[in-house]
Amino acid sequence: MEFRPPSYYVLAALVDGPLHGYAIMQRAATLSDGAVRVSTGTLYSVLERALSEQLVVCGDPYVVGGRERRDYVLTPAGRDVLQAETDRLARAARVVGARLRATAQEVI
Amino acid sequence: MRERLGRLALRFYPSSFRDDHGGELLGTLLEAGEMSTAAFAAQLISVLLAGVAARCRRALTQPMRWLVLQTVVWAAVVSLARAFLYLVVMQLPHGAPESLQPILTGYVGPALILVLFTAGRGRAAGTIGLAWAADTVLEAHSNPTEYLSLGLQGVLLPALGFAVMLYRPRRALTGGRSLWILPAGAFAIWWLLGGQAGPLPLLLPILIALPLSGLFPAFALGTTLSWSVIGAWILIQFGGHADHVPLELLSTTPLTLLIFALARRLIDDQ
DSSP states (O other): OOOHHHHHHHHHHHHTTEEHHHHHHHHHHHHHSSSSSHHHHHHHHHHHHHTTTTTEEOOOOOEEETTTEEEEEOOOOHHHHHHHHHHHHHHHHHHHHHHHHHHHHHHH | HHHHHHHHHTTTOHHHHHHHHHHHHHHHHHTTOOOOOHHHHHHHHHHHHHHHHHHHHHTTTTTTHHHHHHHHHHHHHHHHHHHHHHHHHHTTOOOOOHHHHHHHHIIHHHHHHHHHHTTTOHHHHHHHHHHHHHHHHHHHHHHHHHHHHHHHHHHHHHHHHHHHHHHHHHHHHHSOTTTTTHHHHHHHHHHHHHSSSSHHHHHHHHHHHHHGGGTTTTHHHHHHHHHHHHHHHHHHHHHHGGOOOOOHHHHHHHHHHHHHHHHHHHHOOO
């Protein structure tokens, strides 16, 4: 699964526990400080892909306020993939951050 | 009203996705678009686009073997429809044939095959199609002038497609089975309006089919294959004197294959 920002934050939204579709969208926006707003169409594309790759599983549908919902849960495999991607991003940030700091003094 | 629009947008998804996630997607859409009409419109558009993308992904990632079978079937159907509609608009206004044989071969047989194919009756369409092809070959044999070469290029490809329909009807039939009307109809309308032979009537059906490569790849490939066969036939018949753009027609199949490969790559990368 390729991690574009929406995919990353959708999976990240499930780290703390199961959430239904709209709650995932809200949580993704919160985690990214509002930088990533996942639309309904994108959310279900990401979830369908994650389901097929067994990164998440979904529970049975239930109804709240006349609207159908279904909770999604991050699997251990999904958690591993998310951890690997987080490490990769952190490594990249460390390397680039170090280079920026080193060259900042040269520029001044 | 919003729920109705949401249900309409859901129709863009493949039916299996709708069955599994349609209800909850609708619930999420309504919840996410609750704040304002603009927010709902934006969410609705995202659902429409994602639905089309899901359909494209499904069509483009099906096993290559099925795609080849479906392409041959579409090439057969489009070839038959083109010949049938050409007869209807160009010959029927001058009067129906007097004997029964050309009526059966030219009109009744093709019409029946097209109706059965559109209705999803692949095995029946394949059986009648093969009988039609055999009859056309026999007819050509008894009249072996120009008709032989015309008949063979118009019969061999359809016969192959009908054989596939007969032996693998489930794999051979795809969605959008009434799409044959688009390329064949465009070709027929051009002639009906008094158009002359030239690049446009031959290339127009392909220009109609190409944009559907993502949603209906076998249809687009089958249509271009059907027209490429015409290009090959023109090239063989007229050689360097041909003014009916045979090379352009021949190049449409590789072009569609290239578009298909690029679209498949794009889907894989997402």
